[in-house]
Amino acid sequence: MPRATTKVWNIHPKEFPERAGRAEQIRFVLRYALLAPSTRNTQPWLFDSDSSRVRIYADFSRWQSVADADQRELHVSLGCALENLLIASEQFELGHALKWFPPSPTGNLVAEINYIDKFKADPARPVRLFEAITRRRTDHGVFDTRPVSDTILKQIRSVSAHKDVSLLLSRDAEIRDAVDKLLLRADALAFANPDWRAELAECVGSGGFGTPWLLSMLGQFAIAHLNVGPQMAKHDHKSLMSTSVFGMIGTRGAGPQAWVHAGQVLERAWLMATSHGLVLQPINQLLQTEPTREACVKLFRAGGAPIVPFRLGYPREKVPPTGRFDLSNVLMEE
Numbered sequence: 147m148p149r150a151t152t153k154v155w156n157i158h159p160k161e162f163p164e165r166a167g168r169a170e171q172i173r174f175v176l177r178y179a180l181l182a183p184s185t186r187n188t189q190p191w192l193f194d195s196d197s198s199r200v201r202i203y204a205d206f207s208r209w210q211s212v213a214d215a216d217q218r219e220l221h222v223s224l225g226c227a228l229e230n231l232l233i234a235s236e237q238f239e240l241g242h243a244l245k246w247f248p249p250s251p252t253g254n255l256v257a258e259i260n261y262i263d264k265f266k267a268d269p270a271r272p273v274r275l276f277e278a279i280t281r282r283r284t285d286h287g288v289f290d291t292r293p294v295s296d297t298i299l300k301q302i303r304s305v306s307a308h309k310d311v312s313l314l315l316s317r318d319a320e321i322r323d324a325v326d327k328l329l330l331r332a333d334a335l336a337f338a339n340p341d342w343r344a345e346l347a348e349c350v351g352s353g354g355f356g357t358p359w360l361l362s363m364l365g366q367f368a369i370a371h372l373n374v375g376p377q378m379a380k381h382d383h384k385s386l387m388s389t390s391v392f393g394m395i396g397t398r399g400a401g402p403q404a405w406v407h408a409g410q411v412l413e414r415a416w417l418m419a420t421s422h423g424l425v426l427q428p429i430n431q432l433l434q435t436e437p438t439r440e441a442c443v444k445l446f447r448a449g450g451a452p453i454v455p456f457r458l459g460y461p462r463e464k465v466p467p468t469g470r471f472d473l474s475n476v477l478m479e480e
């Protein structure tokens with residue numbers, strides 16, 4: 147397993163190799179894809195690129211088979227990486243055309259991005275999204291309770307339109323209280339499952355997770371061997387009560403392509419929020435146990451199947467970046 151590094155965040159648009167060939171330019175924009183969020187920071191992606199295209203493959207060796215049994219979160223994560231790649235490509239006026247899930251000998255090809263001469267910027271990818279890529283963070287902590295304005299919520303919705311994906315944003319205190327109760331139950335159910343705990347402990351122990359908050363709070367041994375559910379629930383409750391906006395990304399269909407689209411919408415919403423100084427935390431453990439998933443379906447009735455529940459708000463403290471595998475670690479061998 148390669149080591150994750152925070153050096154990957156040191157990238158600046160001025161470094162774009164304007165005079166170099168297309169292959170080098172494509173490798174540059176790929177570095178923005180690496181900065182995408184992913185479930186447990188697993189970074190379940192592999193890339194193959196040349197002078198005319200990028201292929202994004204799912205890396206199933208990073209799949210969290212207990213927590214993410216149907217590979218939904220894995221595909222959402224791939225959608226986030228794809229979206230970063232497209233946003234960065236458009237920033238540098240690299241025209242692109244996409245093929246979804248083309249057949250491949252290995253069967254894990256998610257998308258092929260062909261670079262073409264004709265360039266057309268997508269209005270759902272304004273420059274401020276690109277500028278937010280290096281500033282986007284997951285905030286696991288307590289938020290500043292300052293309210294989020296309607297104007298900002300409107301702007302987040304404006305970049306999140308997709309025919310197969312819905313985005314719900316709510317300031318309803320009843321939703322918050324219901325989510326709080328569900329999260330308590332989800333934490334208890336998840337931590338009571340030894341397989342779930344073992345998988346989380348292994349992920350944290352591998353160092354790839356790169357999320358010191360969890361390690362410092364619980365420790366790898368504790369996650370694997372002790373019932374730390376109540377401690378986790380206490381932390382989650384405090385964080386949740388500081389939240390004024392809850393969101394849910396839903397899809398009309400099910401399956402890998404719908405989930406990749408959901409990831410694209412999540413990333414655009416997240417980057418727009420970041421551009422306004424906000425932070426976000428997905429709370430996917432709500433969907434990782436059947437009883438709480440069913441309750442979420444009822445709670446967020448509109449918008450199809452629930453895919454990513456999240457909370458949104460202003461940070462209390464500056465959140466440092468988490469590590470990523472370097473591009474050389476996720477580029478497929480020629």
Ligand SMILES: Cc1cc2nc3c(=O)[nH]c(=O)nc-3n(C[C@H](O)[C@H](O)[C@H](O)COP(=O)(O)O)c2cc1C
Nearest residue numbers: 183184185186187219222283284428429430431468
């Ligand atoms: C599909 C998906 C599900 C996630 N689920 C959770 C979650 O349930 N709880 C949480 O705290 N963070 C969750 N995250 C955030 C990741 O842990 C985070 O993206 C990763 O650790 C990298 O950190 P960063 O987002 O600050 O770069 C999720 C992210 C994605 C893309």
